Every structure is written in C-alpha cells, then in structure tokens.
Amino acid sequence: MPVLSISADQPIQISPNSLWLELCGWKVSAGFPSPAADHTQKRVDLNDHLIRNKEATFLFRVRGDSMTGAGIYEGDTLVVDRSIEAKHNSIVLAILNDEFTVKRLYRRGGVFKLVAENPIYPPRVIKPEEELTIWGVVTFNLHKLC
Template sequence: METTSVSHNHPVLLDPSPLWLDVCGWLVPAGFPSPAADHTEERIDLNKQLIRNKAATYVFRVKGDSMTGIGIYEGDALLVDRSMDPKHNHIVVALLNNEFTVKRLYRRGGVVKLIAENPIYPARLIKEEDDFVVWGVVTNNIHKLC
C-alpha cells in the first residue's frame, strides 16, 4: 500500500522564536486589489496563530500522494501536536510498524483504520499484531503555492 509519509526519520521541533508578520485589517476580495494595500493595522506572531502547544508541536514534510483529496501534497509542511487527544476523523501522523504515515483516523466500534484521502489507496485496517500508535494530530498544513 502506497502511503503518504514524512521525509525525515525524526520529527523537527519548532523554534519558539516569534515570527512577526504584518496583518491587513480588511478582507481580501478575489477580484480587484484594494487601494489600501500598503497600509497594515497590526502584526501577528505565526507561532501564536498556528501553534497550540509549542513544547509538543513538530513539523513533518510530506512525501507521497495519498492525502491529496484534502489538499495535503508532497513537500507540504504539517504541524503536528503530540499533546492533542486523537479522535475519530482527525488527520494524524501515526507510527505503523515503525514507519511514519499521515492519514485520517477512523475509530468506531472497536475498529481502527487509517484512511487515505486519495481513492486509489485502500483504507488500512489496524490489526492486533500491528505495531501502531498515533504519534500526533495534524493541526495545520503549510502548502507552498509558488
């Protein structure tokens, strides 16, 4: 089964230093640009915007195409929080038989599966003999557009 995995053998802990960006105080129309585009109203720290628990948040790079149906593509950076309780339907990073993978968690009626978001890949039923642990919950996907 092809899986979307991470390109590092070990996750990378985030640097807690603030990363400040200017925030515009208006919505961006998907039409013509605003004449006020040169004026910003505040600054935000991306750490505060994207990270719930700094000590438990890691970055994984995606490898593979099994999650393209929900906009996770090869090369994307996933923010993964190890302190969150993984629930049914969460997107998770799991360790399955000593390999990291990112999938949707299915957990109902004693059945646990990892579900790809690409129809060419079947769901993976977790069996009793599998070495399986949900490593963390994906909270954000950083997808480069250009």
C-alpha cells in the same frame, strides 16, 4: 500498500523565536486590489496562530500522494501537535509497524483504520498483531502555492 511517508528522519521542533508578519485589517477580495493595500493594522506572530503547545508541536515534510483529497500534497509541511487527543476522523501522524504515515483516523466500535484521502489507496484496517501508535494530530498544512 503505499503510504504517505515523511521525508525527515526526525521531527523538527518549532523554534521558540517569534515570526512577526504584518496583518491587514480587511478581508482580501479575489477581485481587484484595494488602494489601501499599503496600510496594515497590526503585527501578528504566526506562532500564536499555528501553535497551541510549543513543547508538543513539530513540523514534518510530506512525501507521497495518499492525502491529496484533504489538500495535503508532496512537499507540504505539516504542523503536528502531540498534546491533542486523536479522535475519530482526525488527520493524524501515525507510526504503523515502525513507519511514519499521515492518514485520517477511523475509530469506531473497536475497529481502527487509517484512511487515505486518495481513492487509489484503500483504507488500512489495523490488525491486532500490528503495532499502531498515534504520534500526533495534524493541525495545519503549510502548503506552498508557487
């Protein structure tokens, strides 16, 4: 079964350096631009918005198309937090039989499945003899628009 794989051999740990960007004090309309677009309200550090636990947060690059229904595409960068407990329906970075994969976790009544968000890939029921490790929970997807 094809799985969504990760192109980096090792996770990339988040840099402790701040990344400051200007935050505008109004919501963005999908219509015409505001004449006040040159005025920002404050500066924000993206680490404060994307990272809950710096020591347990890593970035992974996506390869594959099994999670497109969840808005995760080839080349996207996932923010993965190892300190969050994976629950039923979480999108997780898992290690299945020594291979990284990103899927939605199904965990009900002692049954574990890794579920793709693309209908061409069937859910993967985890058999007792298989080795499954939930490496972390995906908290954000950094998806490039252009």
